[in-house]
Amino acid sequence: MVSTAEDMASVQQHRxxxxxxxxxxxxxxxxxxxxxxxxxxxxxxxxxxxxxGPANAGKTSFLKALNRMNDFDNAMxxxxxxxxxxxxxxxxxxxxxxxxxxxxxxxxxxxxxxxxYENVAFVPRLRGIRDKAELDVIVxxxxxxxxxxxxxxxxxxxxxxxxxxGQQQRLTIARALSQEPELxxxxxxxxxxxxVTTMRIEDVLKELKPEMSIILVxxxxxxxxxxxxxTAFFLDGECVEIGDTExxxxxxxxxxxxxxxxxxxxx
Amino acid sequence: MASTGIIENQFLETELNVxxxxxxxxxxxxFMFMAGLLILPVLIIxxxxxxxxxxxxxFEFLFGNPTNGMTEGGIFPxxxxxxxxxxxxxxxSVPVGVAAAVYLSEYAPDNWFTRAINLAIINLxxxxxxxxxxxxxxxxxIFFGFGTSILAASMTLAVMTLPVVIVATRExxxxxxxxxxxxxxxxxxTRWQTIRRVVLPNSVSGILTGVILEVSRTTGETAxxxxxxxxxxxxxxxxxxxxxxxxxxxHLFVVSTQVPHVPEALPYGVALVLxxxxxxMNSASIALRMHLRGKKKW
Numbered sequence: 402m403v404s405t406a407e408d409m410a411s412v413q414q415h416r417x418x419x420x421x422x423x424x425x426x427x428x429x430x431x432x433x434x435x436x437x438x439x440x441x442x443x444x445x446x447x448x449x450x451x452x453x454g455p456a457n458a459g460k461t462s463f464l465k466a467l468n469r470m471n472d473f474d475n476a477m478x479x480x481x482x483x484x485x486x487x488x489x490x491x492x493x494x495x496x497x498x499x500x501x502x503x504x505x506x507x508x509x510x511x512x513x514x515x516x517x518y519e520n521v522a523f524v525p526r527l528r529g530i531r532d533k534a535e536l537d538v539i540v541x542x543x544x545x546x547x548x549x550x551x552x553x554x555x556x557x558x559x560x561x562x563x564x565x566x567g568q569q570q571r572l573t574i575a576r577a578l579s580q581e582p583e584l585x586x587x588x589x590x591x592x593x594x595x596x597v598t599t600m601r602i603e604d605v606l607k608e609l610k611p612e613m614s615i616i617l618v619x620x621x622x623x624x625x626x627x628x629x630x631x632t633a634f635f636l637d638g639e640c641v642e643i644g645d646t647e648x649x650x651x652x653x654x655x656x657x658x659x660x661x662x663x664x665x666x667x668x
Numbered sequence: 669m670a671s672t673g674i675i676e677n678q679f680l681e682t683e684l685n686v687x688x689x690x691x692x693x694x695x696x697x698x699f700m701f702m703a704g705l706l707i708l709p710v711l712i713i714x715x716x717x718x719x720x721x722x723x724x725x726x727f728e729f730l731f732g733n734p735t736n737g738m739t740e741g742g743i744f745p746x747x748x749x750x751x752x753x754x755x756x757x758x759x760x761s762v763p764v765g766v767a768a769a770v771y772l773s774e775y776a777p778d779n780w781f782t783r784a785i786n787l788a789i790i791n792l793x794x795x796x797x798x799x800x801x802x803x804x805x806x807x808x809x810i811f812f813g814f815g816t817s818i819l820a821a822s823m824t825l826a827v828m829t830l831p832v833v834i835v836a837t838r839e840x841x842x843x844x845x846x847x848x849x850x851x852x853x854x855x856x857x858t859r860w861q862t863i864r865r866v867v868l869p870n871s872v873s874g875i876l877t878g879v880i881l882e883v884s885r886t887t888g889e890t891a892x893x894x895x896x897x898x899x900x901x902x903x904x905x906x907x908x909x910x911x912x913x914x915x916x917x918x919h920l921f922v923v924s925t926q927v928p929h930v931p932e933a934l935p936y937g938v939a940l941v942l943x944x945x946x947x948x949m950n951s952a953s954i955a956l957r958m959h960l961r962g963k964k965k966w
Contacts (some may be wrong), residue, residue, distance in 0.1 A: 501856030
């Protein structure tokens, strides 16, 4: 809750600033095991922020902390500050509203066992939209933007969970878009998706950039190079380096491990 | 050709292979025989009942009152009484059982309280039905003052079958992949919104199956209703849940052992009706399960 004029001013300032998400000294622990620690980074508005790094670098745990999914996991504890639009998310009472503003796409596509239509209408319905015409518009818009509309427009009543992997992943993205998210987080979205669909989704992400911030966690360093404005390199629970993507890929690095990873010498 | 000879030699049976094969066949037949034995009791029971009891089945038998000291006439009060008892038991146990299972599966943290509930469920399932009967007398008939009535008997049945409903429901909830829940939570749905829109609709078939199996089990129970609401002989039909009633299972017990000069076919006829009700409900449950399983959802 914003109480004083000073706080009000600071929120206003954040609305104007270019930063969407600030992460300050974040550490994530599972019991006595530390998954990641000492993470400091900013995600700007209208940028694609890439996170690369080998398995077990703490990338997925990091995403879970950003929309407070750690609330569901008793073993997981998050220290440090995560500011979304200037508000510390651990102070957010209405955590559902926070999650609603952040879209998430998982490595394995999750088409809910509802019709394709209801998959996309899920969040609008939760928001209380009942008008069929209004829902129709939202469903068509989201499916079109996720490059799935042409393939499913004649069978919106079939189950979303029975689509092929690539189609389900685009359905998942359509569902995330129905949230009208300010931040879209994709966790290795292309793992279960064919190369053609991957390229289509990458095009979708480029089109979305002017409207939202996107965090792209990926195992494919070339994907980060194609899409990300800036890229962070995570390794063994720490953030080795954050930099302009092109710079990192052309060898302008502070830490040689970054180049080693990008060029495939380990990981 | 020489090379073919070598290949064939590789697959020649040795002494060891032959004996292993023989043992394999032996054990297969043994296990099959044991499994096949299961059919026998069902066949014998059904054949006996049909042969000895089917002559009793008629419209008057199903829809008439018992007459002449229960040695003649029909079984309608008992038939209707069983429907009452089972129906009211369901109305009580299904909402309570499903709600409890939803809590245990979807909300409960892993702590001493949850473990205590789970332990209680296991133990409740293990309590003998005659103990449930005495509990019913103490709790519902006397303490709550329902008297010997349909309500008291049905509540006793409900308590007895709660573990079945809870376990069946919990298992069908757990069969819904966790990824669906996470996807909903990530979009800002509450637990209840997730349960109502995604989890429950996809576990309804399992829950229904459990409920029908519970019904078929409740239908045949005798001990729990004997002291709590089912009567030896009442020529009038029950009008509310506070009346006593006859019941098929108890009626079978009575005409088989308690009443002199009952024609031999009568108990068989009653048993045939009772078992037909149970089999009918079991078949309905199987048919429902097959129908819903046919629709693959993920």
